[in-house]
Amino acid sequence: MDITNVQHSPMGAHASFTLGHPGPHGGLGLGLAGPAGQNVYVAVEDAPGSGTYHALPFFAADQDDQLARFQGGEEGRPPAPAGPLTALAADQVRRVLDPVTDRWTAGPLDFAVHSPLGALPEPGTAPDEALRRAVLPAVLAEFTVDNTGGTAPLRAFVGYAGSDPYAGMRVVEGPGFTGIGEGTRTAIATDAPGARTAIGFDIPFILGDERHPGDGFGLGQTGLLVFEVPPGERRTHRLALCFHTAEYLTTPERCRYLYNRYHPDLEAVAATALTEFDTLLADWRQAHEDLGAEALSEDRTFMLALAIRSYYGSTELLEDADGRPVWIVNEGEFRMMNTLDLTVDHSFFEARQHPWTLRNVLERHLAHYSYTDRYGISFTHDMGVANVWSPHGHSSYERPGLTDCFSYMTGEQLLNWVLAAAVYAATGDTAWCAAHAPTLRACLDSMLARDPGADGVQTVDSDLVAGGAEITTYDSLDTSLGQARSSSYLAVKGWAAYRWLERTLHALGDTDAAAEAGFRAGRAVKALLASVGPDGTVPALLDEPDGARIIPVVEGLALAHLTGTDVHGEPELTAALRGHLLAVLGSGRCRFPDGGWKLSETSDNSWLSKIYLCQYVARALLAVPDDADMAAADRAHADWLRHPTESRWSWSDQMITGVAAGSRYYPRGVTAVTWLLESGAR
Template sequence: MNPSYNVQHAPVGAFASFTLGSFNRRGGFASQVGRPGDSNLYIGYREGEGDLFCLPYFEAASGPEVPFGVTLTRDTRMRRVFGEQDIRRELGWASDTIRAGKLTLTLFSPFGPIPDPRTAPPAEVAARSCPAVFARFELDNTGGTEPMTGLFALDAASLRDLEATTDGRLVGVAHGRRWGLACRPEPGVSAFQAFAPEHAFDGSQDRLFRLGKSGGLRVEVPPGARRELWIALGFHDAGTITTGVEARYAYTRYHRSLEDVLSFALDHREALVREALARDEELARAPLSPAQKWLLAQATHGYFGSTEWLDTALDDASPPAPLWVVNEGEYEMMNTFDLTIDHLFFELRYAPWAVRNVLDLYVDRYSYRDQVKRPGAKGELLPGGVSFTHDMGVANHFSPASYSSYERPNLDALCFSYMTHEQLTNWVCCAGVYVARTGDEGFLERHRGLFAELLASLLHRDAPEAGARGGVMALDSSRCGTGAEITTYDSLDHSLGRARGNLYLAGKTWASYVILAHLLERCGDPSLAAEAAEASRRSARAITSAFDDATGYIPALLDGSCPSAIIPAIEGLLYPHAMGLLEGLLSQGEHAELVRVLRRHLQAVLKPGLCLFPEGGWKLSSSSDNSWASKIALCQHVARAILKADLPDQDRHEQAHVRWQIEGSGYWAYSDQMQRGVPVGSRFYPRGVTAVLWLDEAPGGTAKPSR
């Protein structure tokens, strides 16, 4: 496997990462931005007075440096760079190990259950929220005859040393107050700051030249010895960091400064690294292929790089008031609902309170009531109902109540139009799975009245008259103005982009009716439950009756106006299945037929020329080269776990998807929206963590979340 690819080494909930791994590119620390860092990284060693061997994580200098108008003597000829043939790399679920020559670098990004700060002990919250990751820098000089000097350094503006602000308790450098790297004092370990990394070896006694923009750590290793150095890589963004809804990072309640973060991390390193190793072992034991393990690991690193664990209580005297946000990668949109539903299964494993937190905020601030309109009708508005926005804002700015940062009117099923119907189904499906997996009766009781509104809203988007309803969305939201709604596949053609009459959205509509029937029954409203159940049967019939015997599959638009073949027709099956409802439904005629027809559909479309690329990657629509990697992972799970589909070339498919991420995405770490294996959007993205569903396919694999 080509070792040249970036990985986001990210703490939980800090919207920050230390990105590293793409050859001849910058990386390092990045905070509050949806892209890699912009530092050259100088990680390597020299033996005696010999050459400096470096990992290839920097860009070549374009010319001689002339700071202050003074030409520097910097002999970059002494710098040698490890190539692809020299580097071995192994990505774990919470680690990343890189070996080259006599150097081994392992980065650890610990994660585990994320405690609800309202109920968990403060010490546990302090440990889980500490915004730091770790580097273990190992040098092997056991066969050497000369001293070895290791270097872990970078370049950046506004560097400062950490010894001066900690009375020598930390050794390292920082960028202002926002991020830094440090270790504890040890013999043979020193920090340096200079104009260039080579100056770390020039013998100068003035090792901290504070005008320099290169800095880091030096470590001495005598002949015949092996040495490891543990380095904390930490972040700190103080104060209120959002607008619209004011919030700070939860960790600032427990860690007052960057120095506090680095010290805490180093003091608790053993426990935190032990947790990272436990995650690695968990994934290693999972019955997944090497390609699947790599994809899940890379996606998980990307997910945490976009997370924000916030607190709307802005003073420490008030109890914690948590607010969970996942940013949309490079776009930085906040809690985009299309992503929330795909993060659902990962968050239910590790932070079920965060799922509840986001769903409640959608109800309280980002819901709205609309009317609906017939296609082409002018001026006539019909009863609509409740739905939810596409997102909650962008770039740490919460948008006004009832509005997203994304959706605009007067667009005819084009990117940036409204996703009213899809977001309605997303809330229902998330809520149903959340209740089933957690047993949260308080959530059920709190939203008892909303479930009836949700049912009415779904029905109204089909037709205002009960006798005219066909089981799928047929009317657009009045918020669209003269335009029409879209789905999460916003940049595809009408096969997946247009919402009205869409097969993919019909499947999620069916799932929503099934889930509402279950929730309304639990809430003691059998008449509405029966109405929802009948609506689910209409949806099932609408889907199955559109099956085309000539092609062997269901057309992307159920009215036949777009005959494309699409894989996401099967997506809606996931949510009743995840709730344990599907087995009971299969005894009922329409639902059993639905599963049978969708199985036939998938087997017919999963072929070259339709929904497979020539190299084996899955193609979500036969008429578009755009595919979302996260949605492929979800549909693969449905195909195996629910439809029991025969996928004889599964390893070939996954190898293709790995190549998309390494050869296609490379610099952007995990990317989601791929066009023939090259990212055209949705880069540096969290959504691929949907692949955690693969772990549920083993017997007993479904995790029971903590409350």
């Protein structure tokens, strides 16, 4: 089986039931920067009455040391019994993953986890009923145990060892269901008749008590749901994996999860998840069908599924003190809130699935996280970190006086807001564009001011850098991608923005501004074309002809195309970029030895989200063939996510020579959704 952790995540709950990487590396995580690191148990008795079990390999066999502290002083206590639980080896288990269902099968055990996909209606505009279901903070599971060949009841159990520092394990009960949970935050519940709960220090402790497994006992961090399957039967037990935070969690502006309107606590979540199990699952499967991913290759399906689940695992749908919805995509392990250079990369996915969340983020950025420097308007890198809102007009990230990581991204974030707005507008909301005409004009003016030579390219730094230099979203890469001034990557993005502003401002009647935008777009093309070297490649920095070569110079074509610009209307540009890409890939300058794409020829740090987007550009817009080379790259990229140890971080972005080294547990991989826009077999 694949050993990659998957964030089985509700939508907007900043939560996931993470599972897949052998060992205690998954579990029910809520609001965390990484996997919960819990023991998760999915176990079936070896034979009826044997008292020994095999389980999916998602736990460590260590005994809980809390038990030893209780028993502190007793000398001569017998050693703990040999563990009754054995982990299945990875090669004994078959696993199949798609964006909704992750299924493990081994002998009599079949365990499938189902996560939401599909409608996420805008609060206030959709019937409450649809919103109520969409925001349910739960994922579903089916635990099937086959005792058709047995002659006595076969026992099985699921459960986990909680890791909340503030609360203990408990029984979570309601009409028609029972479950085990941790405090007010997480629970696993079932409506399977006859299921029993047990709480204790560890598996030997719980299973060793044959008399009254856990009846009322409450010590220890391990909670189990225990099932018995009668002989001759194959039973499927339904599970709801539930998450909940009741009250405000952001500061200083207080917001709480919007789902509290409908689901006031874990018990309510469990009741809804189990009562509406069939409907929910049918909806999610329909959404999976609607996604149209069936033509993707196995590696691409794997990466897209993983990326979608990690994206939702980072999302928060909140409401503010006035009941207005607030959408947050946390930045994976870093948990920065609505980082704008991620927003633009998420925009394709959000525009397809729930465009209102993109609008929600754009409007909050404009209202609270825009600012004006010497040149005009721009937007902060993010809105805060780990549920702490930054002071308005400031990000949690940017600092003056620097030339790399943590410097300002003023110029790029200006483009990112414009282009994300353009992606949103392309969903058809022309009224929104009209309402924001003054802002769009201010954005254009700010772009123009940052291009004092009228070259169509940003050539100055914001005064906020105070002696430092602006950077781009590629903050931890080398200068070739990290520097904003004269960046060819930003030049193409800027061209995409100018072209969209040209059309949009024209439509809004601001013809002079539109003309200037068009002029600068042409200048940008000119500057790019002028930079093409004798080998047909474009330098990363337009003013360093002998400098490094990078793949992402093509990235902006995706934004242009997806915001309505006919990229083939600039045949010289696309031809140049096609030549560039074929050259840097074909020559191996921007390849790793495994065939994976290397964003910059001078850095071993490569980012999957950006590779995905540039692959889309290559195939869909630059007619780079989807051939064996491309498949080899896919295999390399997928294998990076199947790393023997680092795949515990689920979908990760920053890969140093193919090993996740940062930006782990990360939402940005949904750039892969652009693959679904390609025509033909993939």
